[in-house]
Amino acid sequence: MKVLITGATGLIGKELGKALLQRGHQITVVSRNRQKAKEQLSFPCDVIECDLGRSSFKEKIAVEAVFHLMGENVTASRWNEKVKTEIRDSRVLSTRHLNQSLANTVSFYLSSSGVGIYGDQPGVSLTEKSKPDQSYLSQVCVDWENEVDQYLKIQPHAITAKIRTGIVLAPNGGALKKMLPAFKMGVGGALGSGAQYMSWIHIDDLVGMMIHAFEKRVGGAFNGVAPNPVTNKEFSKTLASTVHRPLGPSIPKIALKLLFGEMSEIMLADQKAYPTHALNTGFQFKYGQLEDALKNVLTK
């Protein structure tokens, strides 16, 4: 089948591309830099050079499935108005431009979203039916998901799936790469009180969930998280013990706010999300427990 991936050069896209190739699909990717994409990607593919955050593309391609994963990294720099516009445009506007670029041939359309859609909801067990809050990132995710469903005006029979991804545990990047140096030195500790829940997922399970939705043609919102969310303190303790170091001191909330500004809300938000839709549609996790996931990722 002819499939299109945006964000294929990213942490998740690289693994998803490999999984789709193994299943015999013919891949086209959209990247802002054709040369970089050709160098970075380990799977054969055609490349359309376009920054969808700024414009649509003119190439006429009749793909049957779309995986839309691009987006400015939300923790790459301290948030100011320019960074927030880039975070939003690379998701919401990029989806609008992607829809304008696509013919009516797409029968399955999956997009990333984030558990950030739930904002900060202490003490609440979050399923896909839970409501968003009013925070900036929550509203970006709401608008992003709504924009995906606009494709249904072009092809009403298409199935749209939105993966509300949690913290992705992967060997070569993402949140873990940023946390590891401190934890390996024995100074990594909890963030704030550490009582806030974190929803995490092993990258193999996230890619598996995307393939599950695609192959079973299941649409709707999926919490892209493992079935056992943990508090930030438990996460920190487990990570410290996995790298055989003591748990370091906690970083006070006020220090995080001073250091990271508004972006600190991502580190302090309480998001206890459950993968209800994935489990109800028969998805089986390989890494349901944090300790197993961390051990696997850190030995790769």
Ligand SMILES: NC(=O)c1ccc[n+]([C@@H]2O[C@H](COP(=O)([O-])OP(=O)(O)OC[C@H]3O[C@@H](n4cnc5c(N)ncnc54)[C@H](OP(=O)(O)O)[C@@H]3O)[C@@H](O)[C@H]2O)c1
């Ligand atoms: N990793 C996580 O823990 C996590 C958690 C929750 C949600 N997500 C979501 O899942 C999606 C994929 O995540 P990821 O970790 O694989 O992403 P990533 O590695 O940070 O980047 C994905 C790709 O998006 C493109 N991109 C980055 N900034 C852009 C910008 N300003 N404008 C246009 N394109 C841009 C880049 O592709 P080119 O350079 O080739 O154009 C990049 O390789 C993202 O939308 C992210 O929000 C990820």
